[in-house]
Amino acid sequence: MPRNAIAGGLAIGALVLLAFNLRLIFPSLSVLLPEITRTSGISAATAGYVTALPMICLGVFAPIAPICVHRFGIERTLVVALLGLTAGTALRGFHGLHGLVLGSLLAGACIAVCNVLLPVLVRRDFSGRVALVTALYVTSMNLGSAAAAALTIPLIRALDLAWSSGLALWALPVALASALWLPWLKRRPDRRGGTYASGDVWRNRLAWQVTIYMGLQSSMAYTVLGWMAPILRERGMDPATAGLVTSACIVANLAGNLLAPAVIKRAPDQRLLSLALALACGLPLTGLLIAPVAWAFPLSLVQGLAQGATFSTVLTIIVLRSPNTETATLLSGMTQSAGYTIGALVPLLIGLIHHWTGSFTGVLWLLVFVTLGTALSGWSAGRNRYVVLPGGSSPAVSTPH
Template sequence: MASSAPRAESAPSSAPPRSRVASVLLGASLMLIAFNLRPLFSSLSVLLPDVLQQTTLSSAGAGYLTTLPVLCLGLFAPLAPRIAGRIGPERTLLLALLVLMTGTALRGTGSVPALFLGSALAGAAIATGNVLLPSVVKRDFSGQAALMTGLYTMALCGGAASGAALTLPIAHVFNDSWRVGLAAWAIPALLVIVVWAPQAMRARSAASQSRRKVSGLWRDPLAWHVTFFMGLQSALAYCVMGWMVPILRERGLGGIEAGLVASVSIMVQVVTCLLLPVLAQRFKDQKWINAGLGLVAAVGLIGMLYAPLSMIWQWAVLQGVGQGGLFAMAMMVIVLRSPDSHVAAHLSGMAQGFGYALAALGPLLVGLLHSMTGSFQASGWLFLTLGLLVALSGWGAGRPLLVQVRSAETSSHRG
């Protein structure tokens, strides 16, 4: 059983005091990093029908392609705390941005193998950013954790919405080139590298920071509730980012209109991402919020699959409310259930490592069901099942407890 008081052998770590200007710059930089962690998924979604037409990629292959970066999120997430322990979280994020830029650019070379390789590289980089952002927020903004969680999850949703809305117009400008549409998203990554690199190089090295060993996390029931909540809501999210536009195009919408519907749905997520963490922190627990959001997100997605196209915008907004709230709360419970930034990094690695490996099944199953049946209609049962499981795991993760772990300082050494 998790308890309301953690077993920790020393006080929670915190960052040295920063000036107000430095704190604002750090907060803005974290938001810019977060913005770059989602266009990879939504940009491919809007161009997927064009990629299928102009390459040898099959529907099943498209399912594997949309699943690959999500699977990489799970495979590489556990490595992020270890790398950060050696070179520091700031330099680790800088390395991740460089790999993200490289992988995104590689997807624009035009070959199917490059699509898969670039997606894998970018997925590994995004996994690192996903894990370390909650830890940095816990360390540097412990007094404003809810606000900062809302802001960077808002930036994540903004990046996904931008990818859905702008990728197809960018491709149209360059003679309907899906290659340019995908590769263009390496440019924002390059820009944030320019902003982040000076801060990363000025940060303390890992050797000068406290080194701690966290044990017992994988045996803690609460940690598993947080992990399943993260993974199952992510399965829904990547079904949306990977398949919403193809679903709408199969139902009869044009490419640009389908992209706009997806973008509006994701932009609604921006609002709920910003508001819900601040509101949820005012309650004793988040059980009802998590469970309700899971059902709303699933019902909205099912409505987009079956409801008349005349009401598609309303269903898109409803889905955005549920999905944006789910993602914000999944990130928020990592912070709320952790006693300090070291535990937050390890809980984040566990939740996003195992969780995203689980999440990869969502878009994969949508692709396989489409390949077997020739349509997306059978996916409705998948969306309903995911929604119910999200509600159940969210109920457990929303309890007002801390994970029960042992967090002990180890001898510092140079990595």
């Protein structure tokens, strides 16, 4: 824990600013896809692959983070990742398709590393305020995403920029965060963890329960981002209203992010909370398929609130299940590697089901399965226990909040 209130406030501020920059590359590209395909000769399919590339990187490159932390320490790893994110974000605006692909790959890899290390920093420096600090950085992450979605095109028009320059423009806030984190390079690497092998966590049952919970709740978030609007449009809603309903769902995430800590702080564990949130995420999604279309807006608000609270909860659980910093690093790497991979499968299956059947009707049972799986894994992951690795001496029951 930082030694005084000023140092603690600065540390939280640095963490929040870091999180703000971890989703900028996703919406800033998606809102410009029509311009990119129209002016650059890139096909819609290729543009779609480039859009998905950073998301794939979140799972593929997450296992690198524990290795880098073990060798270089948390702060050095974070600063290098931020500098890489700055370079990757800027590179997307140069050299056409090659720069867009290489920049997206570099930026996605660096975001994957930062994603893993955020819960680790919370575990190490804010063990007495885990739920609150987690909610703050998750909210900042979503605000960054919303800012990139809302401001990219207005900035391009106001500054009379090409789409490529508009993409590169988002390297500026990342560079600012990198500059503010540079003083942390002076901090000596934290070697207080154990000497566990990275494979140990992959053989731990509780670690898998947390990972599955992370993955399945992510799959519902990706379903909203990728398929809520198409589902509503197929059911007869006009495109503008479908987009508005989807946007309302995403905005409601912010309130959910901030509501979760109050419940986590007062509950003896996270079992009932995880169960309730899983149902509150999944039932509205299934309702979009079978309920009257007029119910779409209130259903989307409930889903968004629950989804935001679920994301804060699962990241908090990663910290609470970790008895020390090294375990937090390994568990965070596992959950965000396998978890994001699991999360990407459900939207893919939805697309395949729609392609095979010609409608979204068959998606209902898939969403029911995901909802039940999220509830069961969340109940298991929410128990007050530690992920104990071989050679560890941690107690079986934990009490931190």
